[in-house]
Amino acid sequence: MTSTPPRGVLALAAPALVVLAAEPLYLLVDTAVVGHLGAVPLSALGIGAALMTLLAVVGTFVEYGTTGRSARWFGAGRLDQAVDEGVQASWLALGIGGVMVAVGELFAGPLTRLLAGGATANQMAAEHWFRIAVIGLPGVLLVLAGNGWMRGVQRTRQPVVLVLVANGLSAVLSPLLVYPAGLGLDGSAWANLAAQTVGAALFVTALRRAARGVRPRPAVMRQQLVVGRDLLARAIAFQVAFLSAAGVASRMGTPQLAAHQIGLQLWEFTALLLDSVAIAAQSLVGAALGASDAGQAKHLAAQVGRWGLWAGVGFAVLLAAGWLVVPRLFTPDTATLHQAHLLWPWFVAMLPAAGVVFALDGVLIGAGDVGFLRTLTIVAAVGAFAPINLAALHWHWGIGGVWAGLTAFILVRLVGMLTRARGERWVVLGV
Template sequence: MVLAAEPLYLLVDTAVVGNLGTVSLGGLAIGGGLLAYVAALLNFLAYGTTARAARRAGAGDRDGAVAEGVQATWLALALGVGLVAVLQVAAGPLTRLLAGGAGPVADAAEEWLRVACLGLPLLLLALAGNGWLRGVQELRRPMGYVLAGSLVSLVLCPLLVHTAGMGLVGSAVANVAGQSVSAALFVRALTRELASTGISLRPRPAALRAQLVLGRDLLLRAAVLQLAFAAAAAVVARSGTAELGAHQIALQLWLFLALVLDAYAIAAQTLVGTALGAARPAEARETARRVVGWGLGTGVLVALLLLALRPVLPPLFTDDPAVLAEAGVVWWFLALMQPLAGVVFALDGVLMGAGDVAYLRTVTVGSALVGFVPLSLLSGWLDWGLPGVWTGLTLFIVLRLVAVGWRVRGSAWLGETVAR
């Protein structure tokens, strides 16, 4: 659930900001998209830490698992502070690039991004905390922490945007406030754990390097994926403000639902890592079988709910007739790919738990460069609009499904190890 934090913040923002008009909604699409891309690039702080911590916990070394959390926390702080500095300098050029030039949408995006990026160190702290807690099979506390922060954001966002009259900036302030609450809870959990052990709080260069080695493939995987999403957003932005607004609504729902479905991947990652750390490969394979079934079933359920709620959900985000018309077109893509996505995300978790991240990197990069990116760019050239872009996203999911399904049917992933 914690990995859904940023999409959840942006989903709430989309519903609240959509009532300010298409310029604000377009600004949130650009600025929020950039922030979500950066957060997704660094989700190895959660995934990589979980894999390493779960292996140590499975081998009976809980202190070692918690120590992974300490080093991940230092890494999160360093990366977060550095990214704030970069985005404060580059916010204007980046938003103008994605908006297709200077204008009201680019200005709105820059204004939102400069405030919202201040929460990046907090968000990364939450990712690191989620990683080690999942590794020791503490799954309830991370959910409670991120829900507490989301509740703060949910309450503050409409108050600051509408009641206080802060407009689009109010949503950014609400996000940072919510992220502060979640980060504080994760840091408190770590310090309490350290108080009962002899684990050092100091950064250890060797451990940080080891985490970066594991994170390297995850980072490259995420980088190509986020560049693919950025290219798609740039194509849609040039199609018109209504199309961009509809894309923002559908994409934030897709990202949120992807990370909700990823709950099975998270469970698989922890259980597979623990099983392999304890040298129980048969248990790891059985876990893979179960999570595929649950991912498929949940994906079907989500698809049916989206189709049933099609007349209800889009108007919650905007009352603009042009945006609603475009959202109606893309809604079919959003709903019908959910069963496939449920299986893909579950299998991703299995391979991450096994430390098979190099294969995941290759599959994701290949699927993006063969399917998603070419169709998105072709859509801009041939004026296919949103249907073309979302066909590319669907093909991306299908290609990944074939590749990871084939991998898990074999046995190579059972022999992968995580460097200590």
């Protein structure tokens, strides 16, 4: 077994951290910009963003699935095949993204009414925002595919530049379009669309330069779809749980929904930061298994699990210290701040466990053990997260009850992943 030194993991994790942080950091800026318009626009942004995330969930496999498949080819010394995985994933991203735009426009009204609990002011603003933002879904999926193959071949620095350019443009546009241009909430949607379009163009250009050919290959795409089936089912389980949380929060009241949006954006930002080590694990574990080095794969699993724990503890300490200050960055509304303080203890308490979960998630995705991840996520979402959310609404537990459900979701996955990682069934060698 050849041990991977910490600097080897960090060399992949650090660029991945920047890429992962760029999008949620922009969303935090966007949330802060919209939050100063008032509670209704902030709540509408929460509804619209939840729907965008639901439709973009189909892009999970073009990113994570492509990373694992590309990494195995890379570990086996087959760079052309590794890059070709990115070509085929990009064709899938373009086709699926076009279908999702049509679906989003067709069902924008019913979906936003479902989440908002009727034709309210929140719902009407959310629908208008969503109809603009959803046009950028093909761009979102192309960026995900680009990140996937580049991580698989351990080419992690170039995505940093591409993602920062796209999201930097959007971060500048959002406040300009919302306030001086007078577009209000819609300005946020146009800024999102600009980032998605620019990002897609940059990643497609990089792929054309790296690939020997860009013709679609249906046989490879079918294989990607097999992996994608399990990753998609896993991602849908995530979204069912999170959409149920948004729906419950909206029925509790506007301050609860606005606070949930603040907490959720911070949660997603923190989760993706913790996920940087998991991205390194996907690439390194996939390459180790592709090179038939089982000992190295197991060593990496233990290593990134420890790192995930300490990273989670670090974020928990920082956010506990920011209990009073951080929510005020997003809204001056007293009622919303009160609700944010109610969810905060749950948010902080779950982070150490979440760090381990995200790290081992990367290990098992890199190993291609996506069937197990699918089943575990469905069990955690349907058996823990969603029922506690609904109970919080029925028995009036408030926004804290919703976040108790998220904590249970993490803990169920933690137990399952630790058990799996200690076994041998995920260690499958070769391409």
